[in-house]
Amino acid sequence: MSPGRKTLFALLATAAVVSAGVVGLHAAAAATGAPITGIAGKCVDVAGANAANGTAVQLWTCNGTGAQAWTVNTDGSIRALNKCLDVTAASSADGAKVQLYDCNGTGAQKWAAGAGNRLVNTGSGKCLDASGNSSADGTRLQIWTCTGNANQQWKLPGGTGTTAAPTATATRTPSPTPSASRTATPTAKKKGVSTWQFTGLSAAVTNVGAGWYYNWSTNNDSMPANAEFVPMIWGAGAVTDNDLAKVKAEGKTLLGFNEPDLKEQSNMTVEQALSLWPRLEATGMRLGSPAVAYGGDTPGGWLDRFMTGARQQNRRVDFITLHWYGSDFSDAAVGQFLGYVEKVHARYNLPIWITEYGLMNFTGTPKFPNTAQITSFITRTTTQMQATSYIERYAWFSLPAVGDSLPYGLYKDGTTPTPAGEAYRAAA
Numbered sequence: 001m002s003p004g005r006k007t008l009f010a011l012l013a014t015a016a017v018v019s020a021g022v023v024g025l026h027a028a029a030a031a032t033g034a035p036i037t038g039i040a041g042k043c044v045d046v047a048g049a050n051a052a053n054g055t056a057v058q059l060w061t062c063n064g065t066g067a068q069a070w071t072v073n074t075d076g077s078i079r080a081l082n083k084c085l086d087v088t089a090a091s092s093a094d095g096a097k098v099q100l101y102d103c104n105g106t107g108a109q110k111w112a113a114g115a116g117n118r119l120v121n122t123g124s125g126k127c128l129d130a131s132g133n134s135s136a137d138g139t140r141l142q143i144w145t146c147t148g149n150a151n152q153q154w155k156l157p158g159g160t161g162t163t164a165a166p167t168a169t170a171t172r173t174p175s176p177t178p179s180a181s182r183t184a185t186p187t188a189k190k191k192g193v194s195t196w197q198f199t200g201l202s203a204a205v206t207n208v209g210a211g212w213y214y215n216w217s218t219n220n221d222s223m224p225a226n227a228e229f230v231p232m233i234w235g236a237g238a239v240t241d242n243d244l245a246k247v248k249a250e251g252k253t254l255l256g257f258n259e260p261d262l263k264e265q266s267n268m269t270v271e272q273a274l275s276l277w278p279r280l281e282a283t284g285m286r287l288g289s290p291a292v293a294y295g296g297d298t299p300g301g302w303l304d305r306f307m308t309g310a311r312q313q314n315r316r317v318d319f320i321t322l323h324w325y326g327s328d329f330s331d332a333a334v335g336q337f338l339g340y341v342e343k344v345h346a347r348y349n350l351p352i353w354i355t356e357y358g359l360m361n362f363t364g365t366p367k368f369p370n371t372a373q374i375t376s377f378i379t380r381t382t383t384q385m386q387a388t389s390y391i392e393r394y395a396w397f398s399l400p401a402v403g404d405s406l407p408y409g410l411y412k413d414g415t416t417p418t419p420a421g422e423a424y425r426a427a428a
Contacts, residue, residue: 203414
């Protein structure tokens, strides 16, 4: 939706989602190296000896193949098949999977020795870990809070423990250049708001406890607030030199096209979006997907065709942006919403930003939930989103409760929340 449209009776369906760290397949010869061994003497292994970006890294019985030949480098990287050991989506969450990926110098690919033969990912401060304390062939490797358990103990090439590994500074690596495959995961609090201009905006952002906000625009020049501002390239008309320079000056994260599958919104074909996407990538910012209005998980839908083309063209998308509006105001709405989010995550296996969500019936009555329904929904969904590691950020639609947005908005002015605003303010 757009900030200028303060009535919501425009065409919207259920949800929007896109994304994947989309990259091409590259053949790679095995680099000269040696095994890294862990629990039960099993080897760190590239699944199927496949050098494609995103290939799982796992435990496997040692077999002397190139899939188990690792080099430990002075830049902190650990490499096999000419690719780097990488934390998926540069995540810092417990359970984030480890994969093979083009080397890009980000913190997701920096590793250092730790006490007790640990390998610490310096971008997250978490340890390389065999999932479930398992030594079975095919056990996925992940990062996890360091425990010192056997599933976090590793011997590097040469048969020594990780104390022989080159050290690295335990600080987050700066964002990469535009040619890098991704930028680092942001560390701001999850809760944010979408908003347009209204009296008391800045105070309301603070009062509700938002860590970030956005306004469907490239800048917040007329809407400053004490929280991280995240710019957006709303549609094709904003893909200009001036607008792209402006978003780079605003922050490190960029939201992509807004509901391109709706003629009332950015109204873009898949082909048009793909043709413009390299200019968004070239900002070097961490890049969120286009947010379709509906059918994000539908084979052959707008998103599906965009992602197919993106993979073919080796385009980059760093996280999913997702919209969802529910017309069922019963307790079942929570499961409907979170179930959709879960399916989207399972499909794309990338972090999710929910940049618009709410309860609204666009075609029937009642159009909005009652107070008990909306406050219960907000309380239950925010609690679960806070506890879900792959949900990086979320933003209720919307902050202003002014005029026709009163039934669903959060704040009447800078310090006067609606009951929905009180519930949202209570979220961590």
